[in-house]
Amino acid sequence: MKIFNTMTGKKEDFNPIAKGKVAMYACGVTVYDYCHIGHARSAVVFDVISRYFKYRGFDVKYVRNFTDIDDKIIRRANEEGMAWDAVAKKYIAEYGADMDRLGIARADVEPKATDHIKEMIDVISALIEKGYAYEVAEGENKSVYFSVDKFPEYGKLSKKEQKELLSGARVDVDERKKSPVDFALWKASKEGEPWWDSPWGKGRPGWHIECTAMVIKHLGESIDIHGGGADLIFPHHENEIAQSEAYTGKPFAKYWVHNGFITIDKEKMSKSLGNFFTIREILDKYDAEVIRLFILSSHYRSPIEFSQEQLHDAESSLDRYYSTMLRINDFLSHAPETAIPPPGKGGSKGGVELEAVLERFKDSFEEAMDDDFNTALAIGHIFELVREVNKFLDLKPSGEAAKALIKRAKDIFETIGEALNLFNRTPAQWNIDLLKSKKIHLTESEIESRIEERKIARQNKDWAMADAIRKELDEKGIILEDKRDRTSWKVKV
RNA sequence: GGCGGCGUACCCAAGUGGCUAAGGGAGAGGUCUGCAAAACCUCGAUGCAGCGGUUCAAAUCCGCUCGCCGCCUCCA
Numbered sequence: 001m002k003i004f005n006t007m008t009g010k011k012e013d014f015n016p017i018a019k020g021k022v023a024m025y026a027c028g029v030t031v032y033d034y035c036h037i038g039h040a041r042s043a044v045v046f047d048v049i050s051r052y053f054k055y056r057g058f059d060v061k062y063v064r065n066f067t068d069i070d071d072k073i074i075r076r077a078n079e080e081g082m083a084w085d086a087v088a089k090k091y092i093a094e095y096g097a098d099m100d101r102l103g104i105a106r107a108d109v110e111p112k113a114t115d116h117i118k119e120m121i122d123v124i125s126a127l128i129e130k131g132y133a134y135e136v137a138e139g140e141n142k143s144v145y146f147s148v149d150k151f152p153e154y155g156k157l158s159k160k161e162q163k164e165l166l167s168g169a170r171v172d173v174d175e176r177k178k179s180p181v182d183f184a185l186w187k188a189s190k191e192g193e194p195w196w197d198s199p200w201g202k203g204r205p206g207w208h209i210e211c212t213a214m215v216i217k218h219l220g221e222s223i224d225i226h227g228g229g230a231d232l233i234f235p236h237h238e239n240e241i242a243q244s245e246a247y248t249g250k251p252f253a254k255y256w257v258h259n260g261f262i263t264i265d266k267e268k269m270s271k272s273l274g275n276f277f278t279i280r281e282i283l284d285k286y287d288a289e290v291i292r293l294f295i296l297s298s299h300y301r302s303p304i305e306f307s308q309e310q311l312h313d314a315e316s317s318l319d320r321y322y323s324t325m326l327r328i329n330d331f332l333s334h335a336p337e338t339a340i341p342p343p344g345k346g347g348s349k350g351g352v353e354l355e356a357v358l359e360r361f362k363d364s365f366e367e368a369m370d371d372d373f374n375t376a377l378a379i380g381h382i383f384e385l386v387r388e389v390n391k392f393l394d395l396k397p398s399g400e401a402a403k404a405l406i407k408r409a410k411d412i413f414e415t416i417g418e419a420l421n422l423f424n425r426t427p428a429q430w431n432i433d434l435l436k437s438k439k440i441h442l443t444e445s446e447i448e449s450r451i452e453e454r455k456i457a458r459q460n461k462d463w464a465m466a467d468a469i470r471k472e473l474d475e476k477g478i479i480l481e482d483k484r485d486r487t488s489w490k491v492k493v
Numbered sequence: 494g495g496c497g498g499c500g501u502a503c504c505c506a507a508g509u510g511g512c513u514a515a516g517g518g519a520g521a522g523g524u525c526u527g528c529a530a531a532a533c534c535u536c537g538a539u540g541c542a543g544c545g546g547u548u549c550a551a552a553u554c555c556g557c558u559c560g561c562c563g564c565c566u567c568c569a
Contacts, residue, residue: 009497029569042569072567160565164495207567229569230498236568259569260498266561270568297517298506303499303562313505313518320517323531368507377507380516387516387533394525394533463527470529481530490531 001056001370003225004301006233006256007157011372016224017254022053022060023219025253027211027228027236028110030067031091032076035098036276037291037306038262038269042229044292045259045300045373047104048420049225052369055419063218064107065211066092069114069204074193084194085114098279102288103421109218113210117196120205120213123247124185132246133185136176141188141201148181151242157256158234183239185209208239212247215240226253230260230301231268260303269306277306287430287437290315292422296375312493317383318423318430319493324386326427326488327393328410332403334485339399351405354392357385358408365416375420382416382423385409434491440477447478451487454480 001014016022026046029039043064050062068088077084092112099106113120124144127133132150135142148154154162165181174180184206189195195202215223221244228237237256244252261268264275282291294314298304361381368377389409392402417424425433432444450469457465470480477492 027569030567036569039569045569070567158564159496161495165565231564231568233497234564235566261563261569263562268563268568272568293517301498302506305505307505309518310505316519317517320531327532374507377515380507383516390532391534458527461527467528474530479530482526482528483531488531 002372003255003257004372005254006258009159012255014255016058017222020057020059022050022058022225023223024050024053024060024225024227025063025065025211025215025219025223026107026226027232028064028066029095030070030072031088031095032070032072033091033271034278034280035095036269036271036278037282038229038276040098040102040279040291041262041295041304042259043099043104044102044295046227046257048296048375049227049257049373050107051105051419051421052373055369056366061109061219062107063109063111063214065214066095066110066112067207067210068092068112069194070207088112088114098283101283102279103292105421111214111218113205113214116210116213116217117198117205119217120209121186121198123209123213123216123243125199126247127185127243130246132243134178135200138176138188141203142186143176143184143188143203144186144200145177145182146185146239146243146246148179148183148242151246153245154181154242155238157241158238160234160238183208183235185243208236209243211236211240212244212252215244215252216248221248221252222250223253225255225257227257227259230258233258259300262304262306264306266305282311283437285437286311286315287318287433289422289425289430290318292420293318293379296420296422297379299376300373315493319490320383321386321423322425322427322430323490324390325410325413325423326490328389328406329427330483331393331397331406332410335403336398337400339401351392351397351402354388354405354409357388358405358412361385361412369419378416378420379422382413385412431489431491434493438477438491440491442476442478447473447489451480451489455487458482 002011003014004011024046026042029035046062046064050060053060066088069084073087074084076082077087080087082090096106124133127146128135128144133144133146135144148162155165162181166179186198186200186203186209187206188200189202189204193204195204215226226237226240233256241252263269267273267275269276279291290311291314294311295304297314297317304310364381365378368374368381371377389406392405413423416422434440435442435444450473454466454469457463457469473480473489474492479490479492481488481490
């Protein structure tokens with residue numbers, strides 16, 4: 001497997017620190033508001049990465065944290081007249097609900113910063129002892145800062161020179177810090193803010209230190225993969241590296257993996273620009289699987305331009321898949337057991353191309369995913385298989401050999417579906433769920449009974465009546481498909 | 494200003510040195526069908542922002558130009 005490592009700027013062979021095991025940490029969210037589609041992307045990407053490692057037989061331990069104490073949470077609490085920890089609790093629950101709906105597996109450990117205050121204090125104390133950090137008195141309490149110039153490798157991840165950072169006017173000038181690039185490990189408590197007791201009096205942790213403490217506690221001092229959105233490269237991950245490696249003297253993470261942004265009108269989606277869509281806003285109009293397919297149709301490091309049109313395209317693709325799965329299921333349950341000579345063309349020759357695609361499918365899929373998790377290419381392969389399956393079924397095959405072939409294709413879809421957490425509903429469920437996301441107020445049985453009425457009309461060759469029923473359903477967003485022996489329905493996408 | 498990325502058909506998007514440039518969506522024509530729908534077939538970039546260069550061979554490497562974006566501040 002090859003993975004692009006932000007640290008080296010290259011794709012590298014993946015060799016885990018411990019054979020057969022993957023220790024992986026992804027920075028989660030600060031819980032002060034609903035998540036937007038950009039957060040969803042990051043979560044989907046790392047979900048798929050961890051799933052694929054498991055598919056590949058690795059023993060994966062995946063940790064994704066919650067930042068549940070921070071300025072924004074405190075501000076939000078004040079705005080809403082809530083306690084800060086009630087805000088955190090609320091949005092952790094909402095995050096979980098969004099992730100569940102998106103089909104994102106819970107991480108093996110989902111630690112919260114405030115559950116690791118002691119661990120953070122231990123690391124900070126050690127950093128002071130080792131001379132990497134210094135205390136600054138603020139009233140009766142003290143803050144602690146990391147002294148960046150004590151860590152010469154600072155900037156190695158983001159490729160920044162300390163000098164450049166110093167000359168840049170954008171860093172906060174703060175009289176308390178010895179250098180503008182130094183960052184807070186511990187913040188002295190201000191009036192009305194939450195606080196914890198510490199060797200420096202009342203205070204709360206800085207942002208970056210939580211990840212160091214939680215990584216070390218749950219995964220160890222050196223881990224295989226550390227990831228997050230590309231906007232975390234600097235300063236967050238750079239600071240994590242500095243404080244962690246200063247503390248342990250060991251490399252913090254072997255591979256640094258960062259996902260690209262979601263953009264709107266070519267601009268990064270962000271809270272501050274106000275150009276964001278929350279996950280739940282999108283889930284109100286589109287099925288969760290559509291969002292997953294939309295995200296996974298591009299490589300994880302590329303920017304993705306968000307638009308309704310893109311979502312609609314993804315929805316159409318998915319519908320194509322499920323239409324094919326319906327044909328597969330129909331074939332497996334209704335096709336004659338014994339081979340009947342197909343009229344004219346086809347025959348045994350028909351399965352050759354499908355057989356060839358099936359033969360190389362697993363390799364193609366793994367080759368794509370092994371190449372820095374190229375989900376876009378992998379999904380392309382899946383649709384090649386879809387086409388071959390349809391082509392084969394168009395030949396109206398029959399007999400055990402044909403069924404075995406189609407069964408093989410179905411098995412492949414299911415295996416792949418598990419690795420990507422895509423394509424794993426029944427076609428019927430897909431359409432029932434579409435009724436919901438398209439807000440079509442019809443039940444399955446209502447549709448079925450109209451189909452039954454139409455069937456009688458068709459038997460009587462009352463085409464006007466049959467067409468009227470079909471038109472009526474079509475206007476409500478339901479498409480009917482007449483098969484040889486029955487009629488199926490689907491939601492228009 | 495420093496660092497990094499991107500520009501592939503009408504839209505989205507793989508491909509980053511070598512067989513006909515994946516796949517999806519949209520479009521046109523056809524097959525099937527009572528008519529449809531779905532599916533399939535055919536058509537659709539002699540060309541990968543532009544210009545130059547390296548090479549037997551480049552979308553793919555190098556240089557320049559144009560356009561767009563990100564990070565350098567909280568940010569997935």
